[in-house]
Amino acid sequence: MTASTGHVIGGARADGGGARIEVVNPATEAVIGSVPAGTSADADAAVTAAREAFADWAATPLAERVACIRRISDGLAARREEIATTVTAEMGSPIKFATQVHASVPVATSAGFADVLDGGFAWTEEVGNSLVVREPIGVVAAITPWNYPLHQVVAKVVPALAAGCTVVLKPSEIAPLTSEIFAEVVAEAGVPAGVFNMVHGTGPEVGEALAAHPGVDMVSFTGSTRAGRRVSEVASGTVKRVALELGGKSATVVLDDADLEKAVKLGVAGCFPNGGQSCNALSRMLVPESQHDRVVELAAAAVGKYAPGDPTDEGTRIGPMVSAAQRDRVVDYIRTGIDEGARAVVGGPDAPVDKGYYVQPTLFDQVTPDMTIAREEIFGPVLSILTYRDEEEAVRLANDTEYGLAGAVFGSEERALSVAKQLRAGQVDVNGGRFNPNAPFGGYKQSGNGREFGRFGIEEFLEVKSIQR
Structure with a gap:
């Protein structure tokens, strides 16, 4: 080097x-x-x-x-x-x-x-x-x-x-x-x-x-x-x-007929790569009210597998934030989420190690659409779970952001594709669709x-x- x-x-x-x-x-x-x-x-x-x-x-x-x-x-x-x-x-x-x-x-x-x-x-x-x-x-x-x-x-x-x-x-x-x-x-x-x-x-x-x-x-x-x-x-x-x-504040929309285990696993995976420092990070997970408890349980287990560690170790899934300033920014957002009433199911603001610009991967529940962590781009390993009553509300919540870069939808093929077409975002994955390096990438709004x-x-x-x- x-x-x-x-x-x-x-x-x-x-x-x-x-x-x-x-x-x-x-x-x-x-x-x-x-x-x-x-x-x-x-x-x-x-x-x-x-x-x-x-x-x-x-x-x-x-x-x-x-x-x-x-x-x-x-x-x-x-x-x-x-x-x-x-x-x-x-x-x-x-x-x-x-x-x-x-x-x-x-x-x-x-x-x-x-x-x-x-x-x-x-x-x-x-x-x-x-x-x-x-x-x-x-x-x-x-x-x-x-x-x-x-x-x-x-x-x-x-x-x-x-x-x-x-x-x-x-x-x-x-x-x-x-x-x-x-x-x-x-x-x-x-x-x-x-x-x-x-x-x-x-x-x-x-x-x-x-x-x-x-x-x-x-x-x-x-x-x-x-x-x-x-x-x-x-x-x-x-x-x-x-x-x-x-920037982005992309949503994973989990429909009520989705394979929950797959949807939550891939939804978490879409939020945390690169330490969550991705413009297209899936940082909001929208789930049916009726399936909320099971989703939180699955998400907590998935987030728990992203323990911060030495980035030179082949087994590490989350490294440090890029700088002290970025670490402090992410920690401030975590504290704001707690102060505004969200519940940190996993993680929190405390430093996980003594050296390096690390933060704890954090999963928030009881998040409402008006909260700062639901609206602003955090650019770190922070995932917020929000609930919806019906498909129409799910689409409205997904689009209720000044951003429009990416998104994901999980459910039966026909319904998921229908919802994907309604999202105001430049790129949407359906049921874990793979990244295509020849497809257009860019944002709305x-x-x-x-x-x-x-x-x-x-x-x-x-x-x-x-x-x-």
Whole structure:
């Protein structure tokens, strides 16, 4: 694992020559590396390099761009073990989950983009007397989060490159070391200088400089809804395109004819992966009043299996929160839930261990829709159980949120599918449907706009031109 890192600007490494940001292992609280505290000047230099490289990259034959994408996918696959251990070290995800998800899904999604283009992507079409042409939008600023530090980089950078755009990446300063591996893989894949650039730093300094920059044609951002609003505000000055993948407060709807054991087990599993630090975490479980007691019993048993532990241990299912600030945020929400009258069936606010940024996986019962823990995104291992009287109320409660990113429904196939269609969310799983890396991912309402993955992810980075003849 690389301990000290730098920017990538115009194909060259730059250390910034100034202040650095320390990277802390959240399990041990030890400093494991550092990155430059980039400046607006660094961002400007990276945008200039990307602009200079754009015309040639956009004109590069599609077959050559696809070949680069496949080499990136192969390069990530070759370094899967290193990627997993780096993710575990910098953000605390348990090594088994880091290997199976953090280090593996990006391999599939990057290959998926290449497959889409090889499968006959429609770059042009005839509409009456018009020739409709799809062209790369230009220079893309990709601003990515700490919770999936490679997955989100790949979801933005790879389709942008595939579309013919050039990119400036600003990875999270909290978990930036995995992006260093990605930068090395991109260079080894033969991507020309200036096509991919990377500037480390904070959101207020580097992120805002990129969002406001007149040389940036599009910003693709993943993070909190609050930060997404700020990105939109800053970007509006140049009327550039903004794609946002933001927060969530997703619900698992358990219908009265569901297999309860399966529904509760998978519902809990959908809340707690990555320590609950997932925008699509299923953090609310809506259950029929008549089955409440049995659901609480099953959920308590399932949550009890997620004991916090050393993330380097293959048997650990819950690691630490990514930082002390995130731990404190989650603990504050747990205390708020108790203060507002919810019952902590499992867990609570007390620290489970003396060292590391750990919290107890917590299951709340007696939660009402107006409680803070039922409305706000916690971003930690906290699950709330709410009850409903009938299917209509279940749908209303599921949609009673400012978010609309994801959801799940369990029940007989026909009923579950009917309810899934009524949920105002960008992605809904029925009876444990598997994640599809080529299906569109993104949110309704304040969960953002735009879509990632597959052809939908590529289309985000294209302009559409009509030529009348």
